[in-house]
Amino acid sequence: MRLSQDAAKPVRTARLVLADGTVFEGEGFGASGVAVGEVCFNTAMTGYQEILTDPSYAEQIVTFTFPHIGNVGANDDDAENATDEAAVAARGAVVRAPLTTPSNFRARFDLPGWMKRRGIIGISGVDTRALTAAIREGGMPHGVIAHSPSGHFDMDDLLRRAKGFAGLEGMDLTGRVSGARAYKEAQADWTGEGFTTGNPDGPHVVVIDYGVKRTILRRLVAAGCRVTVVPPKTDFETIMAKNPDGVVLSNGPGDPAATAEYAVPVIQKILEAKVPLFGICLGHQLLALAVGGRTMKMPQGHHGANHPVKDLTTGKVEIVSMNHGFAVDTESLPSRVKATHTSLFDGSNSGLIVEDAPAMSVQHHPEASPGPQDSYPVFSRFVDMMREEKGKAA
Ligand SMILES: NC(=O)CC[C@H](N)C(=O)O
Numbered sequence: 001m002r003l004s005q006d007a008a009k010p011v012r013t014a015r016l017v018l019a020d021g022t023v024f025e026g027e028g029f030g031a032s033g034v035a036v037g038e039v040c041f042n043t044a045m046t047g048y049q050e051i052l053t054d055p056s057y058a059e060q061i062v063t064f065t066f067p068h069i070g071n072v073g074a075n076d077d078d079a080e081n082a083t084d085e086a087a088v089a090a091r092g093a094v095v096r097a098p099l100t101t102p103s104n105f106r107a108r109f110d111l112p113g114w115m116k117r118r119g120i121i122g123i124s125g126v127d128t129r130a131l132t133a134a135i136r137e138g139g140m141p142h143g144v145i146a147h148s149p150s151g152h153f154d155m156d157d158l159l160r161r162a163k164g165f166a167g168l169e170g171m172d173l174t175g176r177v178s179g180a181r182a183y184k185e186a187q188a189d190w191t192g193e194g195f196t197t198g199n200p201d202g203p204h205v206v207v208i209d210y211g212v213k214r215t216i217l218r219r220l221v222a223a224g225c226r227v228t229v230v231p232p233k234t235d236f237e238t239i240m241a242k243n244p245d246g247v248v249l250s251n252g253p254g255d256p257a258a259t260a261e262y263a264v265p266v267i268q269k270i271l272e273a274k275v276p277l278f279g280i281c282l283g284h285q286l287l288a289l290a291v292g293g294r295t296m297k298m299p300q301g302h303h304g305a306n307h308p309v310k311d312l313t314t315g316k317v318e319i320v321s322m323n324h325g326f327a328v329d330t331e332s333l334p335s336r337v338k339a340t341h342t343s344l345f346d347g348s349n350s351g352l353i354v355e356d357a358p359a360m361s362v363q364h365h366p367e368a369s370p371g372p373q374d375s376y377p378v379f380s381r382f383v384d385m386m387r388e389e390k391g392k393a394a
Pocket residue numbers: 056250251252253254255256280281282283323324325326327
């Protein structure tokens with residue numbers, strides 16, 4: 001910590017300003033500058049790098065409830081977005097403890113240097129318990145995170161920017177985060193419309209990339225699939241021309257109701273064509289909208305790696321990774337759709353199947369990264385669904 005001329009008053013190089021005027025002072029790290037967004041909290045105890053690079057966090061500032069962030073450093077392998085260094089994901093990180101020198105055999109960089117390269121602003125020394133309690137009581141506020149190494153801030157301007165944030169409702173952000181062009185997975189073969197990777201003899205899965213986490217691609221490949229990733233606005237005919245055995249609707253940022261405008265007509269055609277469909281998170285919400293259901297904004301959202309979810313088809317409880325601020329209204333689902341999973345934190349919907357088409361989806365993240373792997377078998381369920389449909393056609 002550097003001292004100002006008044007030796008008793010340390011220079012504090014970062015601010016978090018909420019739209020209601022609340023100000024948190026702290027030490028800046030990572031990128032300098034100002035970023036505006038919705039402030040949420042994540043309760044995961046590990047996996048800060050995966051969290052900060054999850055494209056679904058676009059236009060959000062993540063408060064970590066776990067106090068020690070940065071202690072295992074950062075590397076090139078744990079980013080969940082496209083390999084491009086500046087790929088868009090979380091705007092900022094709010095943490096409790098000062099950052100220490102990383103200690104881990106996988107660390108290649110320290111977290112502040114890695115965040116600086118990715119344009120993510122950090123603030124430490126924040127009373128994250130107070131901030132989390134405020135979010136719990138009042139919902140996710142709009143806010144501004146600012147890092148100025150000189151310690152000078154135009155506080156009126158920061159507050160104006162926090163108040164001026166339009167909010168995630170109504171925002172379609174998939175175009176900003178889709179990495180379909182940027183993924184450079186092994187064997188990737190960019191064709192202009194998508195790339196293919198994975199097991200050449202496995203079921204062919206076309207992933208619509210609304211902001212896909214790379215581990216979803218890795219888990220599909222691990223489940224034996226051949227994977228082709230396509231951009232978010234790819235039309236039905238282009239998808240079908242790739243002869244998919246199944247289609248995955250990926251996770252992604254923003255308001256599902258806004259993305260629905262161009263995504264739902266495509267999904268409805270896929271349902272009609274009876275091509276097996278699997279939605280994850282935003283993909284789950286889009287599937288619900290495609291069958292006539294509704295989605296709604298949640299006050300605090302679900303962000304963590306410790307969420308209990310009940311699989312209603314087996315009666316088993318899984319501890320899962322979550323990251324969503326919108327939810328499917330179970331009551332709105334038509335009778336052709338059945339809920340398959342429910343959150344044991346608040347009873348919200350966490351999965352569905354369509355009864356007259358081979359389609360399923362989950363709100364949580366079966367790929368984990370970070371988090372427990374209890375839900376990995378959901379990928380096998382989708383592979384079984386594709387095999388069954390292929391068997392019917394044969
Ligand atoms: N992880 C996701 O796909 C998030 C979906 C959606 N943007 C939400 O916040 O609810």
